[in-house]
Amino acid sequence: MGSEPDTPSTRDLGFVGGLGGGFPAERAALVVYLMAGYPDRETSLAALHAVADAGADVIELGVPFGDPVADGPVIAEAAKVAREGGFGLAETIGLAAEFIASRAAGRHPAPPVALMTYLNPLMRFGLPRAAAALAEAGVAGVIVPDMPPDSAAPWLAATAAAGAPETVFLVAPTSTPERLATVAASASGFVYAVSTTGITGERAELAAGLEAFVARVREATTLPVAVGFGISEPAQAAEVARMADGVVVGSAVVRRQGDPRAVGEFVAALAEAVRSARG
């Protein structure tokens, strides 16, 4: 926050506290997912700014990958388009760095940014090199859907050495109490609760038993708990905001990502719904 505009240092970008800084105490946070490089670099950068201006508390930036096994058709198709435009992990880190630096130089710092990437792009890049590059770019966290905490030791060692970013792990309705404890022991930033078994994508209704599931996760961790997968419109976001610390909206945003103004309007509506949910 207090850095000199012309030379933004990653240590002074306003979220030195990490992803947790995006979670206000008095209400749920709005976590918005965008696909890097979709439909092209310039438009995705404009979408990042639009989303930040519209009130996103945390931004998840997706890294395009060729085998998005946890993602539904909207995000998979966006990843394909972005990859055809030459986007991968290196380009995504570059985009994030530019976005974070330009916000820091302006009046409104960027909300904390977490990269959502599959494991293999990190491995191919080199885990220590990836952690260092993310730290340097000011990226606050990563979410790696195919890296459960039991398999994360090499990555966690790399981020410990680099001093950042935080690593968010996922829990699912199928998670046993032992699994919740394992995730809680490894996670930092927040815990990502997958609302339903299955892949990302918009759904008409929230999963039955979601509230009880979220309560179970909350008992297992002191970190904020954000709920994602299947949240497609403001009323659902408000409903989730009443039970969780964060609401993640992905496919419904990416579907509008080609038009940054439409993204901004949609995210503003989501933000309004989340902010008034507990009112």
Next chain:
Amino acid sequence: MSDVFLPSAELAYSSPDAKGFFGPYGGTFVPETVVPALAELAEAFEAALDDPSFAEEYTTLLADYVGRPTPLYRADRLAAEVGLGAVYLKREDLTHTGAHKINNTVGQALLARRMGKLRVIAETGAGQHGVATATAAALLGLECVVFMGTEDIRRQSLNVYKMRLLGAEVVPVADGTGTLADAVTAALRHWVERVEDTFYVLGSAVGPHPYPAMVREFQKVIGEETLVQLQGREAPLPDAVVACIGGGSNAIGMFYPFLRDLPAGRRPLLVGAEAAGLGVETDKHGAALTKGSPGVLHGFYSYLLQDDAGNPLEAYSISAGLDYPGVGPEHSYLKDEGLVRYEAVTDAEALDAFALLTRTEGIIPAIESSHALAMLPRLAAELGPEATVVVNVSGRGDKDMDIVREAGLGGE
């Protein structure tokens, strides 16, 4: 069974470790949603192995239903043609449904029933695993859904028809290249959604733990029978043993007993034949071990065909069973340790071997198995005219008639 060679056999070769790692390869890299299901599966698998009634039911089905043991046939006309002393063919093509895949699907379907999961899903490339899964599901009264790429559906329409006859639902997968890798992804996605009532019958020695170890367990009968059948022949141990490698299940089934039961000094040369497609110098091949580098795909760490950004590359082979960009993690380990040698065989070499076996012995092999047969001339040049080689004929070629006809074999 084959402990005639080395009574304290387990010391010779022991992998994977408790978390499913073969050296650095393997492991569990999957969405959290399926982690509990994999743990449950590993536990149920271990319990089944400790239960004599499971083994009895499995071995009875292998004998009476699958038709085991399969013959070890001495192919003298083939040996003379390629310039070797003796060639033995392990006839997995003579199993019920015509390929080694049935050994595994019967085992996994029994396990599914034992776990109370009455719905099974599978991926398939050439369709052999799909047919074998649909067959085992019909046998045990399980609901069955098979995911298959649209390109493979085109190449293997007869197998699609068979699966439907057997009562399975075949779900076309149009993503990507419409081949095996896309079918695996679709099956994994579906499993993530329906994990609570569904058992995923994985067809090769790939995937997250415990699949590679479990598939090996259900395929090791190939090598165990071979070791016993070699007794009483002129040479109790051959100079080389060859199998083709896509994911690598028939190969690990053949190699594992040799690795486990024989000290290194007495082990034959073990050779895995990958798909070189149009040539490993082109971008049209499936040779993950020869040309790939380690990475994570489909839940495990192994050699993988990938681009600079870590995206899996499209694999290609004339054979739908071998065009997979990854390979089973145990094979990556065996390569690095120098315990198995891996070579790549082109489409053209495989077609030549297909024609040769057909004409010299009256055996029509699968185009996959033809990649293993294509190693024979190379081994003759290396090992000399007295050498004895065992080839695993993993499946029969009925399914490949359209492909070999398109390639110009047997023209009028």
